[in-house]
Amino acid sequence: MxxxxxVLPVLMVLAACAALLVGSTVSPADTLTAIFGxxxxxTRGVLLExxxxxxxxxxxxxxxxxxxxxxxxxxxxxxxxxxxxxxxGSGAVLGAVAxxxxxxxxxxxxxxxxxAVLGGVLGGxxxxxxxxxxxxxxxxxxxxxxxxxxxxxSLVLLTARPQLAGAAARWLVGSLxxxxxxxxxxxxPWLLVVVLAAVVLAPALDLLAVDDDHARTVGLAVVxxxxxxxxxxVLATAAAVAAAGTVSFVGLLAxxxxxxxxxxxxxxxxxxxxxxxxxxxxxxxFAAQALTALVPSSGSQxxxxxxxxxxxxxxxxxxxxxxxxxSRAQVEGGSR
Amino acid sequence: MRSPRAPLALLAVLALAACTSAxxxxxxxxxxxxxxxxxxxxxxxxxxxxDPRGTRITLPATPSRVVCLTGLxxxxxxxxxxxxxxxxxxxxxVHPALLGPEGRSVPVxxxxxxxxxxxxxxxxxxxxxIGLAGVHDQLRQALAKFNAPLWTVDPKDWKDSVGYLRALxxxxxxxxxxxxxxxxxxxxxxxxxxxxxxxxxxKKTVLLMYGSADSIGVDTTDSLVGKLLGSLYTYPxxxxxxxxxTASTFSVEEILAKRPDTIFVYSLLFxxxxxxxxxxxxxPVWAQIPAVKSGRVHEVAPKPWGSGRGTxxxxxxxxxxxxxxxxxx
Amino acid sequence: xxRSVVVAALALLVVCVAALCLGTxxxxxxxxxxxxxxxxxxxxxxxxxxxxxxxxxxxLVGAALAVAGxxxxxxxxxxxxxxxxxxVSSGAAVLVxxxxxxxxxxxxxxxxxxLIGAVVGGxxxxxxxxxxxxxxxxxLVGAAxxxxxxxxxxxxxxxSDSREQGVLFRYLLxxxxxxxxxxxxxxxxxxxxxxxxxxxxxxxxxxLRLGDETASALGVRADRARLIVLVVASAxxxxxxxxxxxxxxxxxxxxxxxxxxxxxxxxxxxxxxxALFGALLVVVADLAARTVxxxxxxxxxxxxxxxxxxxxxxxxxxxxxxx
Numbered sequence: 006m007x008x009x010x011x012v013l014p015v016l017m018v019l020a021a022c023a024a025l026l027v028g029s030t031v032s033p034a035d036t037l038t039a040i041f042g043x044x045x046x047x048t049r050g051v052l053l054e055x056x057x058x059x060x061x062x063x064x065x066x067x068x069x070x071x072x073x074x075x076x077x078x079x080x081x082x083x084x085x086x087x088x089x090x091x092x093x094g095s096g097a098v099l100g101a102v103a104x105x106x107x108x109x110x111x112x113x114x115x116x117x118x119x120x121a122v123l124g125g126v127l128g129g130x131x132x133x134x135x136x137x138x139x140x141x142x143x144x145x146x147x148x149x150x151x152x153x154x155x156x157x158x159s160l161v162l163l164t165a166r167p168q169l170a171g172a173a174a175r176w177l178v179g180s181l182x183x184x185x186x187x188x189x190x191x192x193x194p195w196l197l198v199v200v201l202a203a204v205v206l207a208p209a210l211d212l213l214a215v216d217d218d219h220a221r222t223v224g225l226a227v228v229x230x231x232x233x234x235x236x237x238x239v240l241a242t243a244a245a246v247a248a249a250g251t252v253s254f255v256g257l258l259a260x261x262x263x264x265x266x267x268x269x270x271x272x273x274x275x276x277x278x279x280x281x282x283x284x285x286x287x288x289x290x291f292a293a294q295a296l297t298a299l300v301p302s303s304g305s306q307x308x309x310x311x312x313x314x315x316x317x318x319x320x321x322x323x324x325x326x327x328x329x330x331x332s333r334a335q336v337e338g339g340s341r
Numbered sequence: 342m343r344s345p346r347a348p349l350a351l352l353a354v355l356a357l358a359a360c361t362s363a364x365x366x367x368x369x370x371x372x373x374x375x376x377x378x379x380x381x382x383x384x385x386x387x388x389x390x391x392d393p394r395g396t397r398i399t400l401p402a403t404p405s406r407v408v409c410l411t412g413l414x415x416x417x418x419x420x421x422x423x424x425x426x427x428x429x430x431x432x433x434x435v436h437p438a439l440l441g442p443e444g445r446s447v448p449v450x451x452x453x454x455x456x457x458x459x460x461x462x463x464x465x466x467x468x469x470x471i472g473l474a475g476v477h478d479q480l481r482q483a484l485a486k487f488n489a490p491l492w493t494v495d496p497k498d499w500k501d502s503v504g505y506l507r508a509l510x511x512x513x514x515x516x517x518x519x520x521x522x523x524x525x526x527x528x529x530x531x532x533x534x535x536x537x538x539x540x541x542x543x544k545k546t547v548l549l550m551y552g553s554a555d556s557i558g559v560d561t562t563d564s565l566v567g568k569l570l571g572s573l574y575t576y577p578x579x580x581x582x583x584x585x586x587t588a589s590t591f592s593v594e595e596i597l598a599k600r601p602d603t604i605f606v607y608s609l610l611f612x613x614x615x616x617x618x619x620x621x622x623x624x625p626v627w628a629q630i631p632a633v634k635s636g637r638v639h640e641v642a643p644k645p646w647g648s649g650r651g652t653x654x655x656x657x658x659x660x661x662x663x664x665x666x667x668x669x670x
Numbered sequence: 671x672x673r674s675v676v677v678a679a680l681a682l683l684v685v686c687v688a689a690l691c692l693g694t695x696x697x698x699x700x701x702x703x704x705x706x707x708x709x710x711x712x713x714x715x716x717x718x719x720x721x722x723x724x725x726x727x728x729x730l731v732g733a734a735l736a737v738a739g740x741x742x743x744x745x746x747x748x749x750x751x752x753x754x755x756x757x758v759s760s761g762a763a764v765l766v767x768x769x770x771x772x773x774x775x776x777x778x779x780x781x782x783x784x785l786i787g788a789v790v791g792g793x794x795x796x797x798x799x800x801x802x803x804x805x806x807x808x809x810l811v812g813a814a815x816x817x818x819x820x821x822x823x824x825x826x827x828x829x830s831d832s833r834e835q836g837v838l839f840r841y842l843l844x845x846x847x848x849x850x851x852x853x854x855x856x857x858x859x860x861x862x863x864x865x866x867x868x869x870x871x872x873x874x875x876x877x878l879r880l881g882d883e884t885a886s887a888l889g890v891r892a893d894r895a896r897l898i899v900l901v902v903a904s905a906x907x908x909x910x911x912x913x914x915x916x917x918x919x920x921x922x923x924x925x926x927x928x929x930x931x932x933x934x935x936x937x938x939x940x941x942x943x944x945a946l947f948g949a950l951l952v953v954v955a956d957l958a959a960r961t962v963x964x965x966x967x968x969x970x971x972x973x974x975x976x977x978x979x980x981x982x983x984x985x986x987x988x989x990x991x992x993x
Contacts, residue, residue: 029451030464047487051460054486089817112478149813150922153754157918157975160842178824182452183459185483253817297451309452311828317821324814325798328807453828556780556848580966588966589839590847594693594716595965624850629715 009266010273013280017064020287024060025052027294029309054185062184063290063312064283065192066245067255071282072203073241074256075275079214080234084264087257088242092151094256095159096128097121097246101176102159114191118247122195125243128155129235179252179313181290188248195244202237203275210234210271252289252313254320255282261327289315377531377572381524384507386514393504394474398492403514404469408450408462410480412644413494414471415439416651417506420522421515427465429457433644438657455479463487469512496650498568499530506652526652530572533659537573542666546575548601548632550591551647553617559591565650566658573662574603597629603666604632607643616640639665674931678946685950689725689957690717694964724849727913728956729949730861731846734910735917736924736948737868738903740941743925744875745899746805752922755812756900758907759916760819761791763841767826770834781856781912784841788908791819796900804882808896844917844971846956853913860909864902865945871899872937917952918971919978924948951977 025040026033031051039048070088077086077093088094104120105111128151136147159177209230212220217227245252259282260274267273293312389399406426409415412433418425419439427448428434434444448465452458455476462470462480467489472480474495481491496502503523510519537543547570549560560567562579564586570576577599580588606617618638621627632638641661645654691697697705697713704710705717735753742751753759765787766780776783799811827838874895877885882892907921928943935943951974959970 028460029458030460047463047466050487051463055460055463055483090813109475109478111475112481114482149755150752153752153918154975154978157843157972160839161969161972161975163839178821178828180456182456183480183483185486187482253821309456309458311825314821314825317818321814321818321821325811328810328814329798329801456828556845578965580963589835590845590967590969592694592960592965592967593720593848594695594960597712597715597720598694626715626719626850629711 009263009277013277013284017280017284017287020284020291021060021064023291024063024287024294025056027291027298028056029294029297058186058189059181059184059290060287061189062192062248063181063286065189065196066249066252067259067283067286068279069196069199069241069245070252070256070286071259071278071280072199072275073238073245074282075260075271075278076203076206076210076234076238078260079210079271080231080238082214084261086148087254088238089251089253089256090148090152092128092132092148092155093125093239093242094128094246094251095152095155097125097243098176098251099155099159100124100127100243101247102162105176106162114188114247118191118195118244121247122240122243125239125246128152129239176246176250178311179250179316180311181249182309182311184248192244192248195240199237199241199244202233206234206237207271207275211269214269250313252286253317254324255285255316258320258323259285285316286312289319377527377534379527379531381520381527384511384516384520386516387511390508390511392492392494392508393501394495396492398490398508398512400469400490400512402468404512406465406467408465408467408470408489410450410457410470410472410477411494411650412648412654413496413502413505413650416649416653417509420506420651420653421510421513421518423513423515426467427462429454430644430648433648436642436644438645438653459483462489496565498565499655502565502651502655522652526656529656529659533573533663536663540667542574544575545602545666546577546599547603547605547662547666548578548596549605549646551607551643553620557591557593558587558589561586561588566646566655569655569658570662573659593626597626601630601632603637603639605639605641605646605662605665607641607646681950682946685953686725689728689953690721692957692961693721719850723851723854724846724956725953727849727854727857728846728953730858731910731914731917732920732924732948732950732952733865733945734861734906735920736944737865737941738906738910739921740925740928740944741868741871741875741899741903742921744937745878745896746809747879748805748809749926751809752919753903753907754916754918754921755809755816756792756904756907757795757812757815757819758788758792758904759911760816760823761794762788762908762911763916764791764819764823764826766841767823767838770838771826771830781853784912785908788911791815792904792908796897796904800897805896808900839969841915843969844911844915845959845967845969846914847967849913857909857913861906864906864909867902868906869938869941871902872941874899875937916971918975920948920951920974923951923974923978
C-alpha cells in the first residue's frame with residue numbers, strides 16, 4: 006500500500022513533466038532551457054502562459070474526475086458508475102454548450118463553470134428522479150440512457166447553429182488546447198471544495214458503500230450524507246467539464262485501478278484515485294501532443310488530436326478487458 | 342419526489358434547442374432592385390478604429406504580422422497588398438483569386454477550426470490575430486498573453502466586408518489600397534447589377550448549394566454570398582424560423598417547387614469520379630429541375646465561394662456567376 | 671385483440687397517406703392516383719420519387735430498429751438495452767465521417783461505407799463481448815465500444831470544416847433526407863429477409879428469459895444462444911442505419927410500447943407490435959422533421975429522442991410505482 010502511494014505521485018509528476026515538454030512549436034530542448042531560466046521571450050511565454058496552465062488544468066481535471074468517480078461508485082454501490090454514465094458529465098456538457106450557443110460565454114471560463122455545474126445538476130437530478138430506487142445495475146443502465154439523451158440534446162443544439170459546431174464540438178471530446186491561467190482559476194476553487202469534501206466524506210463513504218441499514222445502525226444519517234457526496238461528485242465533474250470538456254473514462258478507470266491495489270478504504274482510495282486520474286489525463290495529453298506532432302499533415306491542413314480522443318480509445322479497450330474479466334470472475338466466484 | 346419535473350425540465354431544454362432564435366425578417370428575394378452606391382468615403386490611417394459591428398480596436402503600433410483564422414482576413418490583406426504572417430485558410434490563400442502559388446510560403450496554423458493551436462500562433466509572433474466572431478472568442482485570453490490582440494469579425498453582407506476592408510486598411514496604414522479596392526468592388530457590383538437587369542438575368546432563379554444529391558446544404562438568404570446573389574439574380578432560399586446562414590439539410594421539395602434555372606455547387610462531400618452535374622442528371626428527382634435538365638449545374642471553387650467573405654472572393658463570385666449564366670451549355 | 675388490429679391497420683394507413691400527401695406542395699388524397707400514374711411531372715416527382723421511397727424506408731427502418739431492440743432487451747434480460755449500445759450505428763457514422771473529412775474516394779458513398787462501418791462496429795462489439803459472461807457484461811462492453819466510436823467520430827467532426835459538419839451531424843442524429851428508390855432497393859431485401867429470421871430467434875429468447883442457469887439445465891448454452899440473437903440484431907441495425915444514420919431511441923420505444931399495451935402476449939406478438947410501433951414512430955417523426963421548419967429539414971433522430979425522453983420518464987416512473 007505504501008508502495009502505491011509513492012508510485013502514484015511519481016507517475017503523476019512524470020506524466021506532467023512529459024506533457025510540459027512536448028508541444029507543437031517549441032521543442033523539448035528549448036523548453037528545458039526555459040525551465041532553468043534561459044530561453045527567449047517566446048519560449049518563456051509558451052512555457053509560463055500555455056504549457057504550465059495546460060498541464061495544471063489537465064492534472065486538476067484528472068483529479069476531479071478520479072474523485073467524482075470514486076464517490077459515485079461508492080454512493081451508488083456500483084463499480085460501473087462514473088461521471089459519464091450518471092448523466093452528470095453529459096449534463097455538464099449540455100450546460101456548457103447551451104452557454105456557448107445562447108449566452109456566448111465561451112471566453113469566460115468562470116461563467117462557463119457555473120453553466121456546466123447547472124447542467125450537471127440537471128443531469129444528476131433527472132437520474133435521481135427516475136432511478137432513485139433502482140438497484141445498482143439498473144441504475145447504471147438508466148444512467149447510460151440519461152447520458153445518451155442529454156448528449157443527444159447537445160447535438161440538437163449544435164445542429165441548430167452549424168457555424169458554432171466546430172467550436173462547440175470540443176466540449177464533446179475533451180481537449181486541453183489553448184488553456185490558460187483563467188481556466189485554472191475557474192477550476193481550482195471548485196477542486197479545493199471537492200477535495201475538502203472528500204476528506205470529510207471518506208469515513209462516511211466506507212459505510213455508504215456497503216448498505217444503508219448497516220450505516221444506520223452505526224448512527225450515520227444516510228440520506229444527508231449521500232446527498233452531500235453526490236453533490237461533491239456533481240461539482241467535481243462539472244468543474245472538470247467546464248475546464249476541458251468530456252475527458253471520458255478517467256472517472257471510471259482511475260478508481261478501478263487503485264481499488265485493485267488498495268482495497269476499499271476510502272481514506273486511501275480517494276487520494277489515490279485523484280492522483281491516478283491526474284496522471285492519466287496528463288499522460289493522455291502528452292500522447293495526444295506527441296501524436297499530433299507525428300501525424301503527417303493532410304494537404305494544407307494540420308490536425309490537432311484532442312486529449313479526450315486518446316482517453317476514450319484507451320479507456321474503451323481497458324473497460325472491455327475489465328468487463329470480461331469481471332464477468333468471468335463473477336461466474337467463477339458464484340453469484341454475488 | 343414523484344412529480345413530472347424531470348421530464349418537464351428536459352423538455353424545456355429541448356424546446357429551447359428547437360427554437361434557438363427569433364425568426365428572421367424575410368429578406369427580399371427578388372433580384373435587381375438593389376441600387377449600388379459607387380461613392381467611396383475618404384479614409385485615413387489610424388490605430389484606433391471601429392469595425393462594422395461596433396467593436397473598437399486600438400493598437401499601439403501599425404500591425405505588420407497579422408495571423409488569419411478566417412477567410413475574410415486573408416482576402417482583405419491580399420486586397421491591401423499584404424501577406425498574412427500565418428493562416429488557417431491555406432486552401433483559400435493559394436487560390437488564384439488571392440495569392441496563388443505565392444501563398445504556399447505562408448505558414449499554416451495547425452488545429453481545428455475554432456480551437457487552433459495557440460502555441461503555434463504565438464510562434465508566428467503576430468501583432469494582430471483576426472478570427473470569426475462566435476468561433477474564435479475562446480482564444481482571446483490565451484492570445485492576449487503574447488500581446489496578440491484578437492479581432493473577431495462577423496460580416497453579414499458585402500457592405501460589412503467592405504467595412505472590414507476599410508478598417509483593416511486604416512489600421513495597417515494602407516488607406517489608399519483599401520479605397521482603391523473598395524472603388525473597384527463597388528463599380529464591379531454596380532456594373533453587374535445593371536448588366537443583370539439589362540440581360541434579364543435578374544429574373545433567373547439561381548441556387549448556391551453544397552454537398553451531394555444525397556444530402557444537400559444551401560447558402561440561405563441570410564448568408565453573405567446568398568445576399569450578394571440575391572442582389573444580382575432571383576435567390577428565393579430562406580431558412581424560415583432560424584437565422585442560419587447555411588441550411589445543412591434543405592428540402593428537395595422546395596427546390597423542385599422553386600425551379601432554379603442555374604445551380605452553383607461546391608464542396609462535393611464524397612470523392613467520386615462522376616461529376617455532380619452528371620450525378621444529378623442521373624437522379625430522377627433532380628432531373629425534374631430546369632437547371633439540371635438544361636445542364637446548367639456549375640461546379641465552383643469551394644474556398645472563395647464558401648469561406649472567402651471578402652471583396653476579392655465576392656468579386657470572383659460576381660464574375661464567375663455572370664460568365665456562367667451567359668454561357669450556353 | 672381483433673379490434674386493436676383494426677385500429678393499428680387504420681393508424682398505419684392514415685399515417686402512410688399523410689406522409690405521401692403532406693409537404694410542399696400538398697397533394698390531395700384524390701390526386702394521389704394521378705400522381706402515381708405520372709400525369710403531372712411535379713406531383714409525380716414529389717410523391718413517387720421523394721415521399722414514397724422515404725415512407726417505405728422509414729417504415730422498414732423503424733420496424734427493423736424496434737425488432738432489434740426487442741431482441742436485445744429480451745436476450746440480455748434488460749429492458750433498457752438499446753441498439754445504440756451495439757456499436758453498430760456509431761461504427762457506420764465513424765466511417766462516413768472519415769470519408770467526408772478526408773474526402774476518400776469510396777464508390778457508393780455514403781451508403782457503402784456506412785454499411786461497412788456498421789458491420790465492422792458490430793463485429794468489434796461481438797468479438798469483444800464473445801468471452802464476456804452474462805448480459806450485464808455484454809451491455810457494458812457494447813457501451814465501451816460505442817463510446818470509443820463516438821469519440822473517434824467527434825474527433826473527425828472537429829477536424830472538418832463548418833459546412834461538412836452540418837452534413838456530418840446528420841450521421842450523428844439520423845435523417846431520411848435524400849432517400850431514393852436506390853437506397854430502398856439496397857436495404858429493403860436485407861431487412862425483409864432478416865425480419866423472419868428474427869421471428870426464428872423467438873424460441874431462443876424464451877429460453878434466455880429463464881436465466882442462464884436454467885437455460886443450461888435445459889441443455890441450451892446461454893452464451894451461444896445470446897450470440898446468435900445478437901448477430902441477428904446487429905445485422906438488422908447495420909442495414910437500417912446505413913441509409914438513414916442512427917435514428918435514436920426507436921429500438922427502445924417500439925418494444926416498450928408493445929409490452930405495455932400487450933403485457934401478457936408472447937414474444938412473437940410483441941415482435942409484430944414492436945415493428946408496427948417502430949415503423950409508425952419513424953414515419954410520424956420524419957413527417958414532422960420535414961415540415962416543422964420547412965424548407966429546412968431537421969434530423970429525424972432529434973425528434974425521436976424528444977419523444978423518447980417523455981415516454982421513458984413516464985414508463986420508468988410507472989414501473990417504479992408498481993415495484
